[in-house]
Structure formats: structure tokens, C-alpha cells
Amino acid sequence: MNFELLAQLTIAGIVLGSFYALLGVSFGLVYQTSKIFHLANAIPFAAGGYGAVWSAEVLHLPLFVALAFGLLMAVVFGLLILFLGYFPVMRRNGALLSLFLVSLGITVAFPNLLQIVFGTENIPLRTYNSEGELSSAFDNRVFSSGFLTITLIDVLKIIVSWVLIIAVVVFVKRTRSGRSITALRTNPTMATAVGIDRKRVYILVFALGSFLAGVAGLFVTAEFVASPVMALQWTIVGFIAVFFGGIGSLVGTAFGGLVLGLLSSLSSLYLPVNYSPIVVFASLFIILLIRPQGLFGKASV
Amino acid sequence: MGYYAQIAINILILMSLAVSLNLLLGYAGRVSMAQAVLFGIGAFTAARLVLPKADASSAVAASGINYGLGWHWLPATVVAIGVTFVAALIISLPAIRLIKGEYLILLTLAFQLGGEQILSVWEGFTGGPFGVAGIPPLKIGDTSFSTLRESGTILYAGLMLVITIIVILISWGLGESPFGRLLKTIRGNETLLPSLGKNPIRPELLTFGITAAIAGGIGAFFAYSQGAMVPGNFSLDLSILVISVVVLGGTGNIAGTIVGAIILGGLEPILRQVLGDEGIPWQRVIYGAALVLMMIIRPAGLIPEGALTRIRKPKVAKSFDQNLNGAQGIQFGDFTNKRSSSPEENLSEVLVIEDIKKSFGGLSAVGGASFSLRKGQITALIGPNGAGKTTIFNMITGTLSCDSGSIKLRGRELTGMPTYEIERLGIARSFQDVRLNESMTVLDNVAVAVPNQPGEKIFNLILHPLKSRKAEKSVNQIALDCLAVLGVAQTAHELVRNLSYGDQKLVAIARLLATDCDVLLLDEPTSGVDPGSVNLVIEGVSKLRDLGKTVCLVEHSVHFVERLADHAIFLDQGVVIAEGTVAELVSSAELTELYFGN
Numbered sequence: 001m002n003f004e005l006l007a008q009l010t011i012a013g014i015v016l017g018s019f020y021a022l023l024g025v026s027f028g029l030v031y032q033t034s035k036i037f038h039l040a041n042a043i044p045f046a047a048g049g050y051g052a053v054w055s056a057e058v059l060h061l062p063l064f065v066a067l068a069f070g071l072l073m074a075v076v077f078g079l080l081i082l083f084l085g086y087f088p089v090m091r092r093n094g095a096l097l098s099l100f101l102v103s104l105g106i107t108v109a110f111p112n113l114l115q116i117v118f119g120t121e122n123i124p125l126r127t128y129n130s131e132g133e134l135s136s137a138f139d140n141r142v143f144s145s146g147f148l149t150i151t152l153i154d155v156l157k158i159i160v161s162w163v164l165i166i167a168v169v170v171f172v173k174r175t176r177s178g179r180s181i182t183a184l185r186t187n188p189t190m191a192t193a194v195g196i197d198r199k200r201v202y203i204l205v206f207a208l209g210s211f212l213a214g215v216a217g218l219f220v221t222a223e224f225v226a227s228p229v230m231a232l233q234w235t236i237v238g239f240i241a242v243f244f245g246g247i248g249s250l251v252g253t254a255f256g257g258l259v260l261g262l263l264s265s266l267s268s269l270y271l272p273v274n275y276s277p278i279v280v281f282a283s284l285f286i287i288l289l290i291r292p293q294g295l296f297g298k299a300s301v
Numbered sequence: 302m303g304y305y306a307q308i309a310i311n312i313l314i315l316m317s318l319a320v321s322l323n324l325l326l327g328y329a330g331r332v333s334m335a336q337a338v339l340f341g342i343g344a345f346t347a348a349r350l351v352l353p354k355a356d357a358s359s360a361v362a363a364s365g366i367n368y369g370l371g372w373h374w375l376p377a378t379v380v381a382i383g384v385t386f387v388a389a390l391i392i393s394l395p396a397i398r399l400i401k402g403e404y405l406i407l408l409t410l411a412f413q414l415g416g417e418q419i420l421s422v423w424e425g426f427t428g429g430p431f432g433v434a435g436i437p438p439l440k441i442g443d444t445s446f447s448t449l450r451e452s453g454t455i456l457y458a459g460l461m462l463v464i465t466i467i468v469i470l471i472s473w474g475l476g477e478s479p480f481g482r483l484l485k486t487i488r489g490n491e492t493l494l495p496s497l498g499k500n501p502i503r504p505e506l507l508t509f510g511i512t513a514a515i516a517g518g519i520g521a522f523f524a525y526s527q528g529a530m531v532p533g534n535f536s537l538d539l540s541i542l543v544i545s546v547v548v549l550g551g552t553g554n555i556a557g558t559i560v561g562a563i564i565l566g567g568l569e570p571i572l573r574q575v576l577g578d579e580g581i582p583w584q585r586v587i588y589g590a591a592l593v594l595m596m597i598i599r600p601a602g603l604i605p606e607g608a609l610t611r612i613r614k615p616k617v618a619k620s621f622d623q624n625l626n627g628a629q630g631i632q633f634g635d636f637t638n639k640r641s642s643s644p645e646e647n648l649s650e651v652l653v654i655e656d657i658k659k660s661f662g663g664l665s666a667v668g669g670a671s672f673s674l675r676k677g678q679i680t681a682l683i684g685p686n687g688a689g690k691t692t693i694f695n696m697i698t699g700t701l702s703c704d705s706g707s708i709k710l711r712g713r714e715l716t717g718m719p720t721y722e723i724e725r726l727g728i729a730r731s732f733q734d735v736r737l738n739e740s741m742t743v744l745d746n747v748a749v750a751v752p753n754q755p756g757e758k759i760f761n762l763i764l765h766p767l768k769s770r771k772a773e774k775s776v777n778q779i780a781l782d783c784l785a786v787l788g789v790a791q792t793a794h795e796l797v798r799n800l801s802y803g804d805q806k807l808v809a810i811a812r813l814l815a816t817d818c819d820v821l822l823l824d825e826p827t828s829g830v831d832p833g834s835v836n837l838v839i840e841g842v843s844k845l846r847d848l849g850k851t852v853c854l855v856e857h858s859v860h861f862v863e864r865l866a867d868h869a870i871f872l873d874q875g876v877v878i879a880e881g882t883v884a885e886l887v888s889s890a891e892l893t894e895l896y897f898g899n
Contacts, residue, residue, distance in 0.1 A: 037403055039410075088597045097330055100406065101548055102596045108541045109589025112582035232537070236414055243407055274422050281415030288395035288404070 004147040009265050015154040017261020019216065022161040023234055024241030024257040025168060025250055026212035031239075032185045032248060033205045036099045040081050040106040041213050041238065042231035046114060048074035048214030049221035049230060054118075056127045056137060063127050063137050067218055074214020075207050081106055082206045087199075111228040122225035138222050153223045160219075164212060165254050171208075172250065181205060185248070213238075233277075240284045246297025256295050303451035306458040310448075310526055312566035313461040314519055317468040319546035319558045321515035324472050325508050326544065327552035327606070328481055330488030335392065335409035336543050338416035339513045341535030342388055343381040343520025345420065345427045348436045348530070350377035367428070367435045374439050378521040385517025389510045397502055405509065413537050420532035432531030439525040448526050457526050464522060468515055473555050475511070479748070479756030479773060484508060485553065485738055486749045493736050496698060497750045497816055498724030499757075507759060538585065545588040548595055551602025553740070560603055565591070606740045607796055631782045631848075633817050634775060636753050651676045651851045652728070652820055657696055657706030657716075659689075659875075666692045667875035669706070674820065679842065679852040681866035681883065683859075685895060689875035690855040691733070694822050698730050699723045710820070725752070730822035735809040739798035743789070743808050746797055747780040750815040783814040786848070787841040803834025810841050814848075821845060823854040827861055839864055859887065871895075 030038045051073030056066035085102045127137040141152045172178040183191040184201045192198055213235070220230055237260070245256015260280060267279040287295055318336060325331050333339075352369030392412045396404045420427045427433065438447035439457070446460060447453035475481055487494055487501045494501040524530060542565065550561025565588050572580030572587075595602060650673040659667040667689040674680050682690045695701040697708055699720040708715045715723050729750075737746045754776055755761040756769035784790040787807040792800055797808065806826060813821050826842060827835050835858070842865055845852050856862050862869060863883045871879040871886055873895055879886055886892055 035403075037406055085593055085597075089600075092597075092600065094596065094600060095330075096403075097332065098596045098600055100332065101544070102593050104541055104544060105589040105592025105596070107589070108538065108545075109586045109593070112585040112589070115582045116579075116586070233414065236410055239407060240411055243404075272422065274418065277418040278415045278422075281411045284411050285392075285395060285408070288408070292395065 005269065006266075008148060009269060010262065011148060011150055011154075013262035013265030014258070015150070015157050015261070016265050017258035018158045018161040019219065019234075019257075020237055020241045020261045021165060021254040021257030022212055023216050023238030024245060024253040025165050026209045026216065027235070027238040028242045028247075028250055028253040029168065029181075029205045029212075030209040031242060032250075033181055034086075034099075034202055035096055036086060036103065037096070037239075038103055038209075039100070039232075039235065039239075040085070040103040040110070041078075041209065042107055042235040043081060043110045044074035044078040044210035044213040045217040045220075045231035045235060046111065046226070046228070047077040048217030049226040050114060050118065050123075051214075052218055052221060053123045053125055053226045056125065057123075057134065060128050066125075066127065066137075070218050070221075071211060071214045074217060075210045078206050078210020078213070079203065082202060086202075107232065111232070115228040118228070120228065122227040124225045125221050140223065151223075153219065157219055160215065164215065165250075168208060168212070169250050169254075177204060237280060240280055243294055244284050244287050246294030249297060252294060252296030259295060303454045306451070306454040307448070308567075308570045309458040310454070310461050311569075312562060313458070313465045314523055314526075315543065315546060315566040316559060316562035317465045317519045318516055318543045319550075319562050320465075320469050320472045320555055321512045321519075322543050323547045323552065323555060323558045324476055324481075324484070325512045326547050327554065327558075328476050328484040328488065329505055329508050330552075331505060331509065332406050332544065333409045333509060333512060334406060334537070334540050334544075335413040335416065336512070336516050337535045337537060337539035338413045338420070339385045339389060340516040340520040340523070340539070341420055341532065342416070343385045343517025344524040344530060344535070345433070345520075346384045346517070347374070347377045347381040347521030348433050348524040349426060350380060351437055351525070352433065352435065353437065367433055374521075374525060378518060381521040382514045382518040385520070386510050386514035388517075389513030390506065393506050393509050397506065413540060417532065417536060420535060427532050430532065432529060432534075434529035436524050436528050436530075438528065439522075446525070448528065461522065461526070464519070468519070469555060469559070471515070475508075475759070475762070476553075476555065478762055478769070479754045479776070480504060480759055480762060482741070482745050482749050483757055485741055485745075488553075488738065490736050490738065492700065493732075495720035496700070496724060496730055496732075497812075498721050498729070498752060498818075500719075500721050504757070511759075542588060545592045548602060549588075549591050551604040551606060551608075553606035554602065554604055554608070557602050557604035557606075631779060631786070631814065631817075633751075633779060635772070636751050636776065636779060637817055649676050650674065651711060652697070652853075653707075653709045654693075654697070655707045655709075657693070657708060658704045659692060659696060659701060660704060665875060667696065670872065670875060670877050671706075672870050672877055672880065674851050674853050675868065676851050677846065677849055678867040679846050679854065679865050681862045681869045682853065682855045682872055683857075683862060683869055683886070684872035687874070688872040690872055691824055692875070693872075694730055694824055694855065697723075697822065698728060724816065724818065727818045728820040728822065729813050729816040729818035731809050731813050731824055731826065733825045733828055735802075735805045737797045737805055737808060737812075740796060742794055743784065743797055743800065744777060744780050744793040746808060747783055747812045747815050748776050750812045751776045751779050752817055780811075780815055783811040784808070786814060786844050787811045788837060801831075801834070803830045803837065806830055806834070806838060807841055810838070810845070814845065814850075819849070820851045820853070823852065823856075825855055825857065827856065827858055835861065859883075863887070 027038060027041050030036065048070040052066045052070030055061045055069040061069060085106055086099055089098050089102055125137045126134045129135050143150050172181055180196045180201050181204065183196055184198060216234060217231065241257035241260055242253045244260055246252035260283060263283050264276040264279050267276060318340060322333065322336055325333055349369045350372040351374055352367060354371040355368035392408055393405065396408060421430050438445050438453065445453060446457045448457050483499065483504050487505060546561040546565050547558055549565060551557030568587060569584050572584050576583060652674040654673065655671050656669045657667055658669050670693060684690060692701065696703050699718050703716050710726055710728060755765065755772045761769050781790055781793055784793055787810055789804055789807045789811065792804060797805060810826065827838050830838060839861060842852065866883050869881065869883045869886050870877055871892055879892055
């Protein structure tokens with residue numbers, strides 16, 4: 001076995017897995033609490049990327065302000081979906097299936113709206129420099145040590161993903177608002193009976209989930225480009241991470257994402273690179289067959 | 302003409318895909334996100350089979366692109382259908398243990414994603430990203446259906462119309478059969494079907510398989526009509542479009558789907574005329590928005606389910622004598638819930654429960670309860686809230702497992718058995734909420750409980766259509782008789798949503814009767830019922846006793862229990878603390894205090 005290749009692929013797998021973990025926790029937060037199969041999580045993802053690109057080019061915002069603007073847009077769009085899409089259906093006592101269909105409609109309409117507004121072309125993240133010219137916002141440096149290389153964005157992906165995941169887990173476990181999320185998830189009737197406002201908790205998890213999806217969108221935009229179709233595939237991988245790692249546990253989801261990333265990357269030792277979606281699907285399929293509660297999930301009662 | 306014929310072909314393909322998906326989405330309430338890729342698998346399978354054999358001397362032959370096995374289109378189509386059917390069953394394999402709907406969404410979504418990738422990397426099968434070309438046109442006799450010529454395109458549109466009609470007939474036939482009734486019962490009520498002695502997993506997975514197989518077959522005809530195609534034709538967007546058509550038109554209603562397909566399928570050529578290539582994103586914005594708006598404004602779709610149902614004249618059971626003397630029951634004939642006879646058939650204690658325990662995470666819900674149900678009597682479980690009464694029902698019927706203890710039906714141990722097997726041994730239950738399908742008729746809601754219906758097996762529907770039809774008549778008669786016992790036969794042909802809650806409770810009890818079980822567990826039969834209807838429920842339950850049923854009920858109304866129960870069991874914190882006639886229990890000051898508080 002080629003040790004250098006193995007080491008390099010492991011690093012790539014950790015980068016990918018951290019990113020999957022971030023996406024998984026983003027969807028997992030929403031799904032655990034609301035049980036909505038929130039495919040439209042792709043929208044805050046794309047809104048984050050386009051928000052940053054647009055505000056840097058049109059509003060002439062400097063890099064970090066533009067990134068913050070992107071995150072703001074992610075949260076705004078996530079909450080818009082909740083208020084204009086899901087709440088009206090919930091008010092009519094719509095079934096989970098109806099909520100999913102709403103999600104599906106938004107998921108198909110939004111990227112095409114982006115295409116109508118911004119065009120089909122891919123937009124890189126560019127900011128105005130001191131001379132007043134648009135230039136690449138981000139110098140994605142490459143670090144090499146011997147046979148291993150890793151880019152700056154990859155390093156940031158690992159650090160930012162895990163810092164955010166840990167922050168979310170601590171928030172859910174330790175704070176009062178966070179515990180209301182757990183309460184609503186484990187026993188909705190009891191939680192509402194003791195005065196937890198379901199609507200407030202939903203707003204909280206959608207804001208948090210959309211924020212994380214926005215961060216993911218910024219990474220993809222900074223590394224590659226913003227494009228109308230940038231989000232859906234990543235979002236679905238986030239779903240898979242949730243069920244692969246184990247529903248109901250954010251930590252399980254995060255580690256599930258990491259394992260999925262490693263599997264996906266290491267599979268290219270034996271398979272062509274473009275087989276990785278197939279590997280991801282196959283891993284999910286096998287896990288659900290032999291361990292329905294997910295890799296790190298507890299068996300249900 | 303050729304242009305319009307091509308549009309007609311596209312709309313008819315969309316219509317067929319949507320009509321078949323409606324079986325799964327509309328009737329069973331399950332979503333498949335993988336219709337596009339299944340459609341693609343059928344298309345490429347058929348294409349590869351009908352493409353001409355490689356000419357050994359040709360240089361291109363080595364790459365395998367645009368060459369196949371040179372089959373006739375008919376067997377190729379059959380294979381395409383078979384392949385997609387098997388593919389669907391394999392995808393849904395993990396869902397067998399996880400009967401929740403979101404797993405089918407997840408698995409099909411993941412399969413769509415992985416499948417698109419497989420199609421684009423498997424060059425030997427699909428020709429890679431550039432696809433296959435030169436698929437020979439379909440020929441019947443000497444007539445060529447080549448869409449390269451105008452006359453051929455028009456002919457093909459005619460052929461597609463025939464195929465679409467066949468798909469509509471298949472879907473309609475299945476949807477409106479006893480099998481379809483099973484599917485509708487699954488929808489929104491995952492736990493109900495097992496409690497009626499029917500395993501919901503098989504019909505669900507079979508429906509997914511059929512939906513997929515139809516998509517595969519239509520895929521084959523797509524391939525013959527196109528001549529050339531690329532894997533990109535089968536993206537997630539198409540899956541979503543098909544779902545949108547079903548939702549827009551109205552789930553559970555084929556007429557709606559046809560209208561939906563014409564609207565959304567007709568949108569594309571119109572937008573293309575007006576906006577050119579820029580029309581494509583608009584089309585997706587429109588059908589995405591349509592999906593969202595329909596769910597918010599009109600969730601039942603343009604033509605809601607049941608809107609076209611004829612209100613037939615109710616014909617009340619002719620043979621039924623309202624004054625039952627107990628000796629004569631409902632004639633189940635062939636549909637009896639045949640139970641393997643057990644050694645202790647004639648025991649007076651039909652169901653014996655010994656020391657059953659259940660705790661949830663350290664909290665004891667049932668702490669060693671023991672009691673028995675006597676044959677032909679009404680036993681009431683009473684006690685304060687949280688006494689574990691409903692939990693005990695759940696344990697008897699197997700929806701909750703016992704931590705320890707034993708439950709014996711005529712000497713036969715039930716613990717560890719799945720719910721539907723316990724029902725088949727003769728125990729059925731009702732729920733606090735009625736769990737009726739509101740958009741089905743009263744009769745259908747009761748008929749679904751009749752055991753051993755041949756029409757619930759697709760095999761019979763296809764091979765013995767007449768027998769299934771005849772059986773359906775008897776099943777309806779049984780259901781009508783059951784309704785007559787409860788005095789609600791006149792509502793038989795109404796939709797359940799138009800009934801008062803009291804009547805719905807009676808229908809739920811009629812459904813219990815239709816299971817032909819002899820031990821009936823009633824969970825709060827009068828909760829939520831207006832005082833006027835309570836007497837009807839009391840009458841109904843006492844008729845169950847007249848029919849020789851062994852009844853156990855959980856009830857809060859002491860008045861109700863006093864009038865009905867032969868025997869009462871007082872539970873507190875999951876333990877039996879007293880037993881006797883209702884009068885005895887009510888006269889005990891200690892129990893009254895426990896029950897009513899101070």
C-alpha cells in the first residue's frame with residue numbers, strides 16, 4: 001500500500017468529513033426538533049454564498065463584512081422559509097408529508113430564481129482592493145510538509161466546523177434555551193405543557209441550522225464559486241450524515257459525517273474519484289440494513 | 302403537427318409517470334424521490350437491449366458505444382420493467398425494518414443522487430455523460446414509429462396515448478381495489494393496519510415496486526421515442542416535477558393527476574415560445590411555487606380526493622335483524638379470521654395476564670399487573686389517569702413489549718409476537734382517537750378490517766379478477782352488517798369527515814367487529830362523545846356482548862361502566878388493587894378517594 005497516498009487521502013477525508021459533519025449538524029438540529037425533512041436547507045446555504053458575493057461586489061463591502069452579510073442572509077432566508085412556508089402549513093395541521101412537499105417546492109424554485117436574477121454563470125468571491133479594483137478575495141494558500149499538502153481553506157474548514165459543532169452541542173446541553181430544544185425533541189407534549197413555546201424553539205433551531213448551512217455555503221463560495229446549483233448535493237449529504245450517524249444525537253451526527261467523509265475519500269484508493277456519491281449512498285444503505293438506528297445512535301425503545 | 306405531437310408525447314410521458322407515482326404518494330402517502338433515476342434505468346436498459354449488435358470489423362465497436370444486443374423492443378421493454386422493479390425492491394430493503402415514511406424519502410433521495418452518478422460514470426451501460434444515440438425506432442409489423450419523421454411522431458403520440466391509458470387503468474384498478482383501500486388506510490395511520498391484523502410493509506413496498514416498474518417501462522418508450530439520450534435527462538428536477546404534478550392535481554385522485562400533467566407539462570413549450578431558453582428556469586420556479594402554494598392554500602389539490610365519488614344510494618343490510626339475540630352473528634363466510642385451534646378452546650378465562658411489567662427509563666408504568674378476561678363478559682379497567690390502562694392495551698396487542706410477565710390467549714403465549722399476528726389470533730383493539738381515514742367512505746373504513754380478502758393481493762386482482770370482485774361484494778355486505786349492528790348503516794356511503802364524532806366512534810367499533818376477532822379491547826369508547834350519543838355507544842357495546850364477544854374496555858365515565866360492565870378491575874400505578882363488580886368497587890370509600898381525589 002502506498003503510505004503517502006493513504007496519508008494524503010486521510011487528510012482529505014478529515015477535511016471532507018468535517019464539512020459533512022457541519023452540514024449534518026445543520027440539518028440535524030432542524031430535523032430532530034421539527035421532524036421536517038428540510039430539503040430547503042439548501043436555500044440558506046446558497047443565500048450565504050450569494051449574499052457574500054453580492055455584497056462584496058455591489059455594496060463594496062470588505063471581505064469579513066461581506067462574509068458576515070452572507071451569514072445574515074442565510075439566517076434571514078432560513079427564517080423566511082419557516083415563516084412563509086412551514087408555519088402556514090402547521091397552522092392548518094398539515095402532515096409532515098405536506099411540510100416536506102413545501103420544502104421540495106422551495107428547493108426547486110429557489111436555485112432557478114437565483115439563475116434568473118444572477119444568471120447561470122459561476123461567480124467567484126471578489127472584493128475591491130485598495131486601488132479600487134475587483135480582485136480575488138481570498139488567497140487560498142497551500143501548505144506543504146514533505147509529501148502532505150493542505151490548503152488554507154481546508155485548515156479553516158476543519159477548525160471552523162468543529163468549533164461551531166462543539167459550540168452548538170454545548171449550547172444545546174448547557175443553556176436554558178438549548179435545553180428547551182432537547183425537551184421539545186424528546187417529549188413534545190410534556191414540553192409544551194411546562195410552558196416551552198414551540199414556535200420560539202423552531203425559530204431558534206432554524207436560525208442556528210441556517211447559520212451553519214450559511215457557513216458551509218461561504219466555504220464552497222470561497223474555495224470555488226457561487227452558482228445556482230451549488231447547494232443541493234451538499235445538503236443531501238448532510239441528511240445522509242444524520243441518518244448514518246444516528247438520529248437524535250448531534251454528536252453522533254457529527255461523527256457520522258466524519259466517518260462518511262473518510263470513507264468517501266479513502267474509497268478513491270480503489271475506485272475512481274467520481275464514484276464518491278455512490279460510496280456515500282452505499283454506506284447509508286448498508287448502515288440502515290445492519291444498524292437501523294445509525295452508527296452512533298441508541299436503539300429506540 | 303410534428304411539433305405538437307412531440308409536445309403531446311412529452312406530456313403523456315409525464316402523465317404516466319405521475320399517475321403511477323400517485324399510487325404511492327396519493328394512496329399510500331409515501332414519497333419516492335428516485336422516480337427520475339428509475340425512469341432512466343428503464344430507458345438505458347431498453348436502449349442497450351434494442352441497439353444493434355456491434356459489427357466486429359467496426360472500429361467504434363470496441364468502445365461499445367451505441368451498440369447493444371439487437372433485441373426486439375417488446376422483450377426489451379419487459380426486461381426494463383423487471384429491472385426497475387427489482388431495483389426498487391432492493392432500495393427499499395432497509396425500509397422493511399424502518400416503516401417510517403422519511404426513510405423511503407431518504408433512501409430514494411440518496412439513490413437518486415448515487416444513481417445519477419452511476420448513470421454518468423458507467424460508460425458501458427449509458428455511454429457516459431454523452432449518452433447513447435442511434436436507438437432504433439419502434440416497429441410494429443411494417444409500421445415504423447420513427448420520430449424523425451412527422452408521420453412517425455404523430456403515430457408515436459397515438460401509441461403513447463394508448464400506453465398512458467393502460468397505465469391509468471392499472472393505477473385506477475389497483476387504487477380503487479381492496480389493495481388500494483389497504484394503501485389508503487396506511488396513509489397517515491402507520492400503526493392502524495397491524496392492529497387490524499394486516500402487515501403494512503408488504504403492500505407499501507409492493508406499491509413502490511409497481512410505481513418504479515411503471516416508470517421503468519415508460520423509460521423504455523422514452524428511449525424509443527428519443528433515439529438518443531444522456532444521463533442528464535434523469536436528474537432530481539424531473540423527480541420533483543412528477544411529484545409536483547401529483548400534488549397540484551390532487552393526491553389520491555387520478556383525474557387530478559391527468560389535469561396536473563397537462564398544466565405543468567404544457568407550461569414548458571408555452572414558456573419556451575414566449576421566453577426562449579430563458580423559459581426553463583421560469584418553468585421550475587412556477588412548479589416549485591405551485592407546490593408551496595398548493596400546500597398552503599389548497600392541500601387537497603385542484604381536484605380533491607373523493608370530489609368525484611358518486612354518492613351512491615345507501616342500501617341498508619337487508620338480512621339484518623336489529624334485535625340480535627346473541628346466537629346469530631355476522632356471517633363471515635370465507636372471510637372468517639381463521640384461528641388455529643388451541644388446546645384450551647373452552648376455557649372460561651379467555652385471556653390470562655400474569656404479572657406483566659413495563660417501565661420507561663426507570664419510570665414504572667405497569668408494575669406487575671395480573672388479571673383475566675372472562676368469555677362473553679364485559680370487563681372494565683378503571684383507575685386514575687396514569688394507572689397504566691392504555692399501556693396494558695398496548696402490551697396485550699404487542700405494540701409495546703413486556704419487560705416481563707406473560708399474556709396467554711386460550712393458553713397460548715402472546716408476548717413477543719408482532720401486533721398483526723396477535724390480531725390474527727383473535728384480539729383487536731380500538732383507539733382513543735378514532736383513527737379513521739377521513740377521506741374514505743364509512744363502508745371502506747370498515748371493509749378494510751375484514752380478514753382474508755382475496756382482493757388485497759395483487760396476484761388475485763390480476764389472475765382472478767372475477768373472484769376478487771365477487772369477494773368484494775361479500776366483504777361490503779359484511780361491513781354493512783357490522784355497521785347495522787352499531788346502528789350506523791345509513792351512513793355507509795358518506796365520507797367519514799362528514800360524520801359527527803359520536804358516529805365516528807360507532808364506526809370505529811363497527812370496524813372492530815369486522816375483524817371477526819372474539820376479544821375486543823375498547824380504549825375510551827365515549828371520550829369526546831356528546832352526551833346524546835353516549836347511549837348509542839352503550840347500546841353498541843352491549844350488542845358486542847350479545848354477539849358473544851369478550852370485551853375489555855378502558856373508561857373514565859363511571860356511569861358508563863356501571864351500566865355495562867359485568868366485572869371491573871381497579872388499577873393504580875400499574876398494579877391491580879381491587880377487582881369485583883362495579884357496584885362493589887364504587888362502594889369502597891378507599892377506591893373512590895383514589896379515583897376522585899379528596
